Amino acid sequence: MAGQKTFYLETFGCQMNVHDSEKVIGTLEQQGYARVETEEAADLILYNTCSIRDKAEQKVFHRLNDTKALYKQGKRFGVLGCVAQQEGERIFERAPFVSLVSGSASYRRLPEMLVQIEQGATRVTGLDDRQTEETFETEFTARSNPHRGYITIIEGCDKFCAYCVVPYTRGKERSRRSESVLAEARRMADSGFTEIQLLGQNVNSYRDPEGKRSFAELLAAVGEVPGIRRVRFTTSHPRDFTRDIVEAIDAVPSLCDHVHLPVQSGSSKVLRMMAREYTREQYLERIGWIKGARRAISMTTDVIAGFPGETAEDFEETLALLDEVQYDGVFAFKYSPRPNTPALSMPDSIPDEEKSKRLQILLDRQREIQRANYEKHVGQVLEAMVEGMNPARGQVVGRTSQNKTLNFTAAQPIAPAPGVYVPVLVTKAFPNSLVGEAVQ
């Protein structure tokens, strides 16, 4: 690799960031850079960052502190993603050895920013075009998995929930043309992908700039691309969750039987303070549509514990909602005050100890719900997409259409390869995974 420019890239945060990184990697490779596995081996060290909670944001500053000595060896540092957009030029103050700060809305300018760094510029920024109408599309996406791939269909967020940084870190909502999404889905199918996951901070707020397809119609159209066996979509916002999404899942078998619908709180009062734009009742109405589908659709959610002003009664309402909905998974977080957000100025913050207590009660309750839910699969035959092997256990690791982990043994002398679909009889259940045997 003598003479070749090299880069190291590490990703923090959500699936949007993971997929952005795949685009950044493709763009850098196109610019003549080769990716390396360690910071020590790289000329350019990039961190794609997340600032959704304080802990996530601190990670990158710890990381920079651990690796800053490499600057003296001539290596250059870049901070990308949500912390970059949020902190902007302040990052140069905190970490003066950083040469590049760029938010996700500026990645299409990466090639020119790289040239500036190569020419010795020390404070290159991509922070200015958050209000762009354009989405970041590139033909150079370097997808890390050859069977299952992401397509971002909508970027940014216009919802401004009181606690959340995303509208400030990712700019306004802008959707990609459905024709362009479908063209990418077809290209992926042609090169062997069988699973596509459509991404957006609020994927179902999608609005085709050409007005050709609604979100549900786009979902169905991707599901009908020949060769595509599974389509997922995340994250759905309850306010924009319409009945035709469930009808699309009913009509198109390749649309996976799973909906991630973050509720945040079971109390209408807290939802109002959060500016979520739906009530408990409206949320449950949507859950009713999902439960009324012809296939059993698995549901998962996100919850915030200890939002300012959340009383013990409000929290009880959240627990009662978990009992009522019977989710298959809950991502729960303690409320973390974030810069720029309206909730930062709300009084009556819940002490950290109380937040931790509520979080634990919630997770314990949910674990029992999942134990019972997962148990119901014992005796069923489910189709698993193979993801890899667990050599220690001699098990194949698979995933069901409902997005559940299904570890199984296969009698054949050669274990099925990643990407293969196998019918599996479920023999045992845990609160977070299933165990089974491949059906001959």
Ligand code: SAH
């Ligand atoms: N757009 C999605 C969520 C994106 S952020 C939606 O509206 O549902 C992912 C999750 O992080 C959120 O669902 C929320 O539960 C959590 N989150 C966001 N900001 C947070 C904060 N300040 N403190 C704690 N959790 C937060």
Ligand code: SF4
């Ligand atoms: Fe954040 Fe709310 Fe937007 Fe979700 S909808 S990304 S929680 S502001």
Ligand code: F3S
């Ligand atoms: Fe984090 Fe930005 Fe995603 S804040 S969760 S990486 S949109």
